[in-house]
Amino acid sequence: MNVEDGSPDLTTGNSEIACVDGAPNEVDGTTQSTGTDPSLASAPINKYCCSLMNALGVRAGTDGFPAPGGSEPVTHSGMYDRTQDFIGGGINPPTIHDPGEFAALKASS
Structure with missing residues (x-):
């Protein structure tokens, strides 16, 4: 997600690549092609x-995951929470390295 300056010409990255009709969209890590280059987001x-x-x-x-x-x-x-882990097809095991939310986005009470 790239919202750095809000300009309309920001790159959309690669997150929608697997959503194109006919594109492989497997979740086993063998054909995942999502992952925006870290220099962009x-x-x-x-x-x-x-x-x-x-x-x-x-x-x-x-476990920290949403649950009824x-x-x-x-x-x-x-x-994953590091683009480097899954860019190019999910070659690293799924891992959340830095769990939680952005403290700067939390509403203060």
């Missing part, structure tokens, strides 16, 4: 998702 969308889910009142299980009936804050979303 440096903040993982996972953290934005965690921030949004927590703001909306979604709760997580003890959960009682914990959401700290995990997706499979």
Whole structure:
């Protein structure tokens, strides 16, 4: 996700590549082609998702992933949080290295 300056000519990255009709869209890591080059977008969308889910009142299980009936804050979303781990086909095992949300986006009370 690249929202650095909000200009209309920002690159969209590669996140929609697997959504094109007829494109392979397997989740086993063998054909994943998503992953925006870190020079274009440096903040993982996972953290934005965690921030949004927590703001909306979604709760997580003890593993940090959203869960019906959960009682914990959401700290995990997706499979990866470093573009380097999955760019080029998901060659590294799925890992969330830096769980949680962006503190700067949390509403103060």
